[in-house]
Amino acid sequence: MIVPLATAMSGSGITQNTTSTTTFDPSSLDPWLDPYPDLPGVNSSSSSVVPDLTSTSNLDLRPLNSLQDVSPWDVALCVTGTIISCENALVIAVLFYTPTLRAPMFILIGSLAFADLLAGLGLILNFVFTYLIEGEVVTLVSTGILIVAFSASIFNILAITVDRYLSLYNALTYHTERTVLFTYLMVGLIWLLCLILAILPALGWNCLDDKSACSVCRPVTKSNAVALAALFLLVFALMMQLYLQICRIAFRHAQQIAVQHQFLAISTTKGVQTLSVILCAFAICWLPFAMYSIVADSSYPVIYTYAAALPAAFNSVINPIIYAFRNPDIQKGLWLACCGCVPSNLWLRPRARTSSDV
Known part of the structure; x- marks a missing residue:
């Protein structure tokens, strides 16, 4: 100008x-x-x-974003990303340096922790790219990182749910059929699918040339955002169906064993409550953003996008608490890493034998 x-x-x-x-x-x-x-x-x-x-040699050509006030919503997302990164880096470190944590369920937990760690780093980089660096390339890179991270987080949660279902449905043959190699192959397919979804904006499926086609998350187009939201709703429906089957199997097992009926009834009730909390937390975090991505576009106020995206990002904060820190074996590893000792009450707790114990 x-x-x-x-x-x-x-x-x-x-x-x-x-x-x-x-x-x-x-x-x-x-x-x-x-x-x-x-x-x-x-x-x-x-x-x-x-x-x-x-002459432009003496002009201040700094990006306009560096001169504007920093949005508190972006600060909140950056702080959330920092918390996510610290939590999941701790989980990955414990899994990596503890040789006994190599079972299939811990591989899935590690994959989920890595996805959430990447999501946290993506939120931090998005803040840096927004206010310090400007350009189409960095926008596409930031968008790709966030898509691959959050989609991998969702699919890994679905994989953990499937693993919990199989551990109860095939309780006798679970440990022989559920090999480490099979788990690695499933994790590899998850990350391959998520990488394909992430590179689509860089391959031209973006709205950089047509601002009217943008969704609530630039530069993702409206049609792509709707497709991703529909994929999430499908994953959520599968999770609900699997958790209902898990509850039915658990109650049937409790009824079949009459001697331990009271003990198993109490145990099953606690398990159902835990599964309900997990499913409700996942729905509360992701459903608002998915539904908003379907009905809204770039013309909607940006504050609505932030209000829906912040709970979705917060899901990666609670994932380590739900799937990692509640596990007794990981708790022992954390105590050994931090204090060099393990409390006596943890030694008395049984090891997590299946993913249903996670």
């Missing part, structure tokens, strides 16, 4: 006055005799006026 303004001034009366002075040679003057050598408009020559206004 500065260069066109200077161009307009060079075509006004300033240029006309300087071109009319044909008998005066400004180069014959000693520059040390000029009392105001750096003030444009004081010198009568065109060489001292137009170059100062049209």
